[in-house]
Amino acid sequence: MSEYDSIRRGKLVLKGEKQKSRKRKHKSKKHEEEAPKVDLDRVKHGNWWKVTKIEEISGPIAIEFGDQTYVSALDNGLFTIGAPHNEGDGPSPEEILTAVLVDEKKVAFKSGYNKYLRVEKNGIVTGRSDAIGPMEQWEPVFQDGKMALQCANECFLSIDPEDDSVVAKTRRAGPEQFLTLRSQTVKEENPLKDVPSEEQGNISQIEINYIRKFQKFQDKKLKICTEAKDVLKKAKEEGSLHEAMLDRRSKMKADRYCK
Template identity: 30%
Template sequence: MSSKAVKPNKLVFKGDKDKKKKKRKHHHDSDARNDADALNNEGWVRADSLDDLVGPLFITHPSDPPICITTDKENRLLAYPLPELAENTKPEPVIVEQVIVGARLVGTTNSFTFKSCTGKYLGSDKFGVVTCDSEAISGQEEWNPAITEAGIAFQNVHGKYLMVDEIANGGFKIRADAEEVGFCEAFRVYCQARFKHKNKSEKKKALPAGAAEIDNIRKYQSWGAGRIHTTKEDERELKRARQEGRAAEAMLDRRAKVKADRYCK
């Protein structure tokens, strides 16, 4: 006698129909949406708010030629010339020394620190000398960025602004002794797309009183086989209730007057 277990037959009643197996659908739309989101989260985009300054940054200036802030192995801050780019092409860092990491100081809204790839902080003294060799944060390593029409300006603790200064040999030098914000003090900052601050979705506009009532009925009506039943009472009472902040209560009362609804009791 075979020891193999015999699977019991399924109990079938007269008149039962065979159930067809459902084929699994491939979610091409969701896959395409995910691919699009992944593409949108790649690369570098222009920072246009203070919240965008948290994370890896690429700080450039539209001088002639354009430059970007770069650190070297000796923790010196340099104005490195950018290569020529095709039209409508955004600049991106090509070496890790061109990436500066921004962080908001705890308990503040407008105070930031900026750290190089070697872990040293960007700072400036009262004479405007900019360095990037500090391992700890003090007042000289604090910056207050400001959003302007031309770009982002960086103010130090002494009230002076970071600037790009052209020197005699045709190069550029980074200083922090500008009194006001002008062209030389306005930087173009880029952040990684995946770290860019996403604004909260705007609140939906309030529906008219009648439309809001119908939407409420569709959501909560437990009878009528899908048919919408509304009261014939004047909608002006509903508008008045909305102004007084009791719209939900008024809609419940109006539903209760149409017919018995278990969710109205």
């Protein structure tokens, strides 16, 4: 039987019938790594990417109106719209501003001449200020994928079609006021990526997150300690936040690890 076992059994081949050779089908790799996506818009603009939220407005910034035409600073403190750039080219040095976040809603811009942009009473935008005041603050407005910049006179930044000067004279944002802010700053990764989800948020939210994680009662109603949270803030600074939260949960008998 061992001799028969050594014979490889296959499909029965009749006399005169040609045996078809089997072609091996190469299965596509399901886990094959995908090629990184290329930001074509960024490549087109010389590695300057489109800003989509106020947190991204910092460092080198260019204000783009239309397609690859940018606001350009003049040596007399005024601004104009620069000449169109070729595809793949970024803004010129005189078209690069420095953005400064004032607060969660407002930003300020400094020209290459080290002066801050402001709007004058006549609506003309100038760059002659040495410090940031109310008139030097701008509010980015994002809506439906479009963006506009509103200044202190409640008008929006635009280009005067008569002389290509930069002005803010219109209280409603339309196609002529729509612009794109472009940045070359390296995008920072999420600073909370290594922080457990339970510890993301303010001190009150963190405590609620851990109560939900360790609660032992069946009615699913949260039992939160009503004592002041100052002790939690101090414990967080000292590195003993978890112990302090456990003590508070033990008082409410709201933790399966509490005795």
